[in-house]
Amino acid sequence: MDVNRLGINGEGIGYVERQVVFVDGALPGEKVAARITQVEPNFARAKLLRIIKKAKQRINPPCPVYEQCGGCTLQHLEYQSQLEWKRELVRESFARYTGQSHWPIQPTVGMNHPWEYRNKAQLPVAVVGGEVVAGLYSPGTHKLVDVSACPIQHPTTNEIVRTVRDLLQELGIPIYNEKKHTGSVRTIVPRIGFETGEVQLTLVTRTEELPRKKELIQRLRERLPYLTSIMQNINPARTSLVFGEKTVPLWGKEKIEERLGEVRFTLSSRAFFQLNPEQTTKLYNLVAEAAALTGEETVVDAYCGVGTIGLWLAPKAKEVLGIDVIPEAIADARENAVRSGIRNARFEVGKVERLLVERVKKGFRPDVVVVDPPRTGCDEELLRAMLTAKPKRIVYVSCNPSTLAKDCNILLEKYEIQNIQPVDMFPQTAHVECVTLLTLK
Numbered sequence: 001m002d003v004n005r006l007g008i009n010g011e012g013i014g015y016v017e018r019q020v021v022f023v024d025g026a027l028p029g030e031k032v033a034a035r036i037t038q039v040e041p042n043f044a045r046a047k048l049l050r051i052i053k054k055a056k057q058r059i060n061p062p063c064p065v066y067e068q069c070g071g072c073t074l075q076h077l078e079y080q081s082q083l084e085w086k087r088e089l090v091r092e093s094f095a096r097y098t099g100q101s102h103w104p105i106q107p108t109v110g111m112n113h114p115w116e117y118r119n120k121a122q123l124p125v126a127v128v129g130g131e132v133v134a135g136l137y138s139p140g141t142h143k144l145v146d147v148s149a150c151p152i153q154h155p156t157t158n159e160i161v162r163t164v165r166d167l168l169q170e171l172g173i174p175i176y177n178e179k180k181h182t183g184s185v186r187t188i189v190p191r192i193g194f195e196t197g198e199v200q201l202t203l204v205t206r207t208e209e210l211p212r213k214k215e216l217i218q219r220l221r222e223r224l225p226y227l228t229s230i231m232q233n234i235n236p237a238r239t240s241l242v243f244g245e246k247t248v249p250l251w252g253k254e255k256i257e258e259r260l261g262e263v264r265f266t267l268s269s270r271a272f273f274q275l276n277p278e279q280t281t282k283l284y285n286l287v288a289e290a291a292a293l294t295g296e297e298t299v300v301d302a303y304c305g306v307g308t309i310g311l312w313l314a315p316k317a318k319e320v321l322g323i324d325v326i327p328e329a330i331a332d333a334r335e336n337a338v339r340s341g342i343r344n345a346r347f348e349v350g351k352v353e354r355l356l357v358e359r360v361k362k363g364f365r366p367d368v369v370v371v372d373p374p375r376t377g378c379d380e381e382l383l384r385a386m387l388t389a390k391p392k393r394i395v396y397v398s399c400n401p402s403t404l405a406k407d408c409n410i411l412l413e414k415y416e417i418q419n420i421q422p423v424d425m426f427p428q429t430a431h432v433e434c435v436t437l438l439t440l441k
């Protein structure tokens with residue numbers, strides 16, 4: 001079959017007898033042989049068997065386990081074409097949800113070196129054929145693929161993963177068995193402060209007791225002398241969630257430090273933090289540019305997480321109000337504000353659609369609202385509250401072009417889209433982030 005375009009997950013799309021067929025790993029411009037594996041009323045899926053005519057943008061994926069892992073879906077597409085495709089994906093979403101195609105969508109902001117960019121890994125461990133393996137589950141299976149040489153992870157992360165895996169084997173520490181719910185060590189979580197060089201290793205265990213703990217810590221310190229913090233998180237539940245409620249220190253500092261620009265963060269094992277620090281700095285600078293603050297504005301950072309965007313904007317604003325539903329994130333945001341010497345930002349716990357809507361009803365009129373919602377987009381009540389409050393500018397940060405376009409279509413009632421800027425936060429994957437500036441008509 002002929003492949004015409006890429007779908008939202010980076011899969012090739014073609015037609016067989018007018019039926020849409022998705023083929024993972026196929027690229028536009030290619031002719032491929034594929035076997036149909038699933039037929040649904042509106043589409044079919046097929047497995048790529050052979051490339052008959054190859055696209056000129058196709059490259060050999062550098063990752064040794066690219067086919068099995070499924071973590072990156074675009075490594076076989078050269079990087080410039082990845083960036084162009086991400087822009088096209090945003091264009092298609094806006095055309096679909098607004099019915100118009102004239103939107104100012106800029107070329108995607110990429111990375112000079114689109115590898116080794118992640119600052120954190122969360123890798124389950126298991127015993128496979130008598131050997132300890134740390135990796136990711138192959139899509140749709142329970143087969144763990146060894147990703148200890150992952151090309152999008154920081155090299156230090158890969159070294160930590162290999163060392164911990166080897167030590168678990170050497171010391172015979174019982175590894176968690178998911179089926180039987182026995183054993184101890186479940187997941188290895190290294191996190192690197194790219195700016196500060198601080199490094200945290202968290203071991204998630206099923207049991208409070210970590211067998212051979214003393215030897216393990218001693219050998220970790222010998223083999224990974226740069227570690228700043230070794231933590232144990234205990235997760236006794238039968239669950240696919242990585243972390244349990246309890247975290248205890250094993251050695252060193254309990255939290256590591258990281259900086260983005262002038263803003264300082266302390267990160268505990270479970271704290272959320274952006275995964276690609278280099279692109280996050282570019283993203284936040286784009287948000288600041290779009291917000292165009294003069295020092296006089298009241299700014300809302302809606303869906304603020306640990307307060308990063310609000311703290312980035314605070315030095316140029318009169319005041320900032322950050323809102324997030326997760327209490328721990330708000331506690332971190334407050335601590336990050338203190339550490340960074342920022343006094344004009346406050347943070348509140350709650351659903352943004354409730355807190356902001358209540359305030360707007362009482363007459364609250366912010367000048368700029370930044371929203372950075374989860375993939376599902378903004379709650380419609382929040383969009384309606386913004387249409388009532390009429391901030392001069394709305395800066396919409398989104399990781400999902402479909403919900404972004406859908407929400408913007410509602411805001412078009414009173415707003416104009418000035419700029420849509422795609423940013424590549426996750427090279428080699430199909431994800432795309434956007435900063436969109438809307439101004440009051």
Ligand SMILES: C[S@@+](CC[C@H](N)C(=O)[O-])C[C@H]1O[C@@H](n2cnc3c(N)ncnc32)[C@H](O)[C@@H]1O
Binds near residue numbers: 350351373
């Ligand atoms: C994409 S993250 C944004 C994080 C942050 N802006 C950053 O750059 O690190 C989305 C955030 O929305 C929060 N969230 C999800 N639903 C929410 C709601 N209804 N009200 C407030 N916060 C919510 C999540 O806890 C998460 O921190």
